[in-house]
Amino acid sequence: MxxxxxxxxxxxxxxxxCAGVDRAIRIVEMALEKWGAPVFVRHEIVHNKFVVDALRAKGAVFVEELDECPPDRPVIFSAHGVPKSVPEAARAREMIYVDATCPLVSKVHIEAERHFEAGLQLVMIGHAGHPETVGTMGQLPPGEVLLVETEADVATLAPRDESRLAFITQTTLSVDDTAGIVAALQARFPAIIGPHKEDICxxxxxxxxxxxxxxxxxxxxxxxxxxxxxxxxxxxxxxxxxxxxxxxxxxxxxxxxxxxxxxxxxxxxxxxxxxxxxxxxxxxxxxxxxxxxxxxxxxxxxxxxxxxxxxxxxxxxx
Missing domain, CATH: 3.40.1010.20 (4-hydroxy-3-methylbut-2-enyl diphosphate reductase, catalytic domain)
Structure with a gap:
């Protein structure tokens, strides 16, 4: 009963x-209207099976890597962002591509570039293997971004120069947990530079x-x-x-x-x-x-x- x-x-x-997710979904729908099916999407456009299945029913094809896409069909990059190597490969294949990266993730990418150009090594607070973390770390050459997931990870960091560091964060982290990691970074590296505005969206x-x-x-x-x-x-x-x-x-x-x-x-x-x-x-x-x-x-x-x-x-x- x-x-x-x-x-x-x-x-x-x-x-x-959120606004970034809404935008990413609209981008896939507008691509289907503009170019017709199929439109390829590298990685799930957003992390939700219901949304992905609905777009798949309209003609979106979801793949993990660019080489699974035919060169004559448009490809969309997910809201989480992609390493720089992905649009470079799309250009090399003369593909039509649209970047649906959330603008707040793009802001972190720009921040990372700015720090790198100023000669700083980056520490990223994020989850290993998450598409956003992979995409953000992939904005810079290998070794230029060190990843930490926990406060304990801060103790084992081995930067090139402890006085030339900046940190960035994945946009979807726990506010409280991240504050603890930031405090640990600032305690160990007093000169570390943080974002002008918090990266968590x-x-x-x-x-x-x-x-x-x-x-x-x-x-x-x-x-x-x-x-x-x-x-x-x-x-x-x-x-x-x-x-x-x-x-x-x-x-x-x-x-x-x-x-x-x-x-x-x-x-x-x-x-x-x-x-x-x-x-x-x-x-x-x-x-x-x-x-x-x-x-x-x-x-x-x-x-x-x-x-x-x-x-x-x-x-x-x-």
């Missing part, structure tokens, strides 16, 4: 799509703040997002550190562990920056089928950021 107990759902705001920061705000009110937290989505996984960690006894990442409503939620009377719901609102609504509907639901919104910020699509599409629509 369904449980008809009363349940309060605390819905985080902001949640879900506004959307990551805002979504983490909303989880922290709702944490004292809830018995459990559900984060809607993909397992390979860095910002979604960080939301789970933020919830756990803020005191949520149960915090779980779910891709969609079918993944909810209802038994684990038995006895909970207040549950927080948020979505990572690459999760569409349709999946949030799906989860809300699933709860409404099982409980007498009251929904309360926890709003900690208002987002009105919008990024322009590349010129090739603006010219087409002009």
């Amino acid at each position: 369904p449980d008809t107990a009363d349940l309060t759902l605390y819905l985080a705001a902001p949640r879900g799509f 506004y959307a990551t920061t805002n979504r983490q703040a909303a989880v922290k705000a709702m944490a004292p009110e809830i018995d459990a937290l559900l984060v809607i997002g993909a397992p390979n989505s860095s910002n979604s996984r960080r939301l789970v960690e933020v919830g756990q550190k803020a005191g949520c006894a149960y915090a779980q990442l779910v891709q969609r409503a079918t993944d909810i562990d209802w038994r684990a939620l038995q006895g909970a009377r207040a549950i927080g719901i948020t979505a990572g920056a690459s999760a569409p609102e349709v999946l949030v609504n799906e989860v809300l509907d699933a709860f409404a089928c099982r409980y007498n639901v009251t929904v309360k919104q926890v709003q900690t910020a208002t987002e009105n950021v919008e990024f322009k699509v590349p010129r090739v599409f603006r010219e087409a629509s002009a």
